[in-house]
Amino acid sequence: MNQNYIDGLRGRGAFTLGDRKRPNILFISFDMVPREFYLPTEGDLAPRTPNLDALRRDGLFFSNAYAASPLCSPSRAALFTGRYSYITSNGERAHDGHQVHVREDDTIYPEYLKASGYRTRHFGKCHIGTAKFMAAFGENDHPWDRWSPPWYDDDGYREFLAQNGITGFRFSREIHGVAPSGRGKGNFMGGWVETENGKPFTKEATYPAYTTALALAGLRAREADPRPFYFEVDYFEPHQPFFIPSGYEQRERELRALVTIPESWETALSGRGRPLPTVYARYQKYWGLSERQTVEDYLVANVLQYEILDENVGKLLSYLKAQDLYDECLIVATADHGEMNCRNALVDKGAYLNPRVL
Template sequence: MSRPNIVFILADDLGYGDFSALNGGLSSTPTLDALIREGVCLTQHYTASPVCNPSRACLLTGRYPHRTGSVDTLEWWGLERLALRERTLADMLKAAGYATGLVGKWHLGAFDERYHPQRRGFDETVCFRGGMHDYWQWRIEWGGQARRSDGRYLTDLWAEEASAFIERHRREPFFLHLTFNAPHTPLQVPDEEVKPFLGKAGVPTGGVARLYGMIHRMDSAVARVLETLRRCGLEENTLVLFCSDNGPQFGGRGDERLDRFNSNLNGCKGNVYEGGIRVPMILRWPAGLPGRREVGGMVHFADWLPTLLAATGTPLPPDNLPLDGVNVLPVLRGEDGKTQTRRCWQWNRYAPLPECNAAVRDGDWKLVRPWRDGAGEVPDIQWLAVSMYGPEHFIHNGIFRPPYPVVEIGAPRAPLLFNLRADPGERENLAEAHPAQVSRLSLILENWFAEVEAEWRSLPENRGQAPSHTPLS
């Protein structure tokens, strides 16, 4: 069998409960529902972070986000940047003879050309480089050439450009990374997409109705890409993967509130409960994977780089930095194989903090360190609008440099303990009943954080920097 093409589709802030096949028809995702029926569905698939770019950094490197330098979403501080020493999946597949393309959101280096995706292994790029973007008033870069909006809706533009990439490279192996920014805010979509959900039973707010409209539009965009593969005769030997970078965004006020069904998982984007880090993954590869199956083994974003290298017969460069992921291709094929069942997560604003919004899962047991007061605050959030609508400011003037804004941080809270086999919704805290498990898992998490945080601080971009956090007395 010839080497497969890879189409890795990444949604932004999509949860398990956003598929109509899983929410009783509240939303409408006929294309993704068909993929669920035809393909391989993972039921214990974890992202690397409860927010955007740290997960993307792990996905492309096979390494925990802290190691890669990409620890927070605030591009005006450069905290989203993928360290220059990292080698990406695109780098490796390009060296192996694949045509490589990125269409969509980048968010691994917004304002410095050294971090441009064309410097990180992608031959062709059509993207915005920050973390959030307007769907109508966009500024998109075709390679190094920026263009302002021509009236097209951004999700539609991504589908057009992804299909064109497939057409251009239909006679050679290719890796296409299609990274929708939908359904990330702002909640913008053509009116005809919203109408079927307004006032629908079970759709709690107008904000959720618009979000479901955005998801339906993205589903139609996926259909266009899949149809291009079929029309080009590439469907059989193309590995299509679809997942989300983190769990669904909740919150908001009044009719804009986004809280909604998420398959009874606890939490949402931004926290390390299951609802923030456990995300859908669907695969379809008719020539290489038996379909119509579920896989219950634990799989993590770090596993995709070694797995896709194995699927394409591409060796890991001998001088590559050590991976945190493992090849799960045998497990996906239903053969003998194991997955890594001990994983850790941590995220807060600005520099990483210990004992804050962190978790470790080891088999059935999961320990959570809740948020510390103040650790999610962004006093300079006004720069987000500049980044979205006027990125030239930072392109010409550069980003801010530490010290970061001073934020008062509360003391660590007591850890929580869950048994996910018995309690996948994380409803019953077992910390008092199992103190030995709390001690064991706390030590694992502490050692992990010390290791990866030290590696983050050792990067040339960060060396010598101290976090500007003031503990509350």
């Protein structure tokens, strides 16, 4: 075996390369997936995910995996570097000497794949620094790394909308918490969308569809390339704010007939039950989930958003099967962390080291 380096001039990233055939790799990640979406228990509102279910049947399912951090950036940094968050020292916000992105001299595993001869490409959210992703995936990469949802300021997506005959969109129904003051609208958590002139917003024009279209175009572009590929598709979804298009009206009615409000939500609002960490009370006030209708809307929209993702994963898997690549491709589907999903009157993730998040 020969000694190789990611950066031979500086001797950085040493590795050896064996003689075995290297598989193609498709890495798919989602952002903030509730535990009940893949390990539902009685009473949970579980999504229909035929494509992810098929992938699970064909491969291995890790039911006891955990995230290194309950936050996007540090969790992703741990995944890419193989180091715990206290070593990477990056967070959602740069405070106390921390930084948002991984350090320039940190090595992420796609750099090894690229240096060893893989064709590496990335599509979607990176959230650990676009400069590092450019080094690992190349100048034609499509990473984005921002706080706001990508629908508003992703120029590529705006062009994609125009190609679908859409010049803009608006929310026909919104999900809001109650403001911390206890009066008026608080946090915006997305909802149901239509075009700016009130017409149906098709699922073919959503951001998951755009991310998938980029990935499929990249896969087709490599068909004449003999190198093995590592393609990474990082979806923003199902992270709120939700973006539910038309075409799911019947499914929404079915879910609303099945949804049950978590018992811990009522317990949290009533003050009964065992004491929770102080930070929980702070975030309960921040999210403002004091109305039953808001909780129902959130639970239903979260499931719908995940089912939309499953449809898009199906497009990627169908391509691999059509190209006779599926059986010999290493396919990974994972998430950066979980979320509370209205348990304990909380949503999202962040400050709570709860098993549902980790």
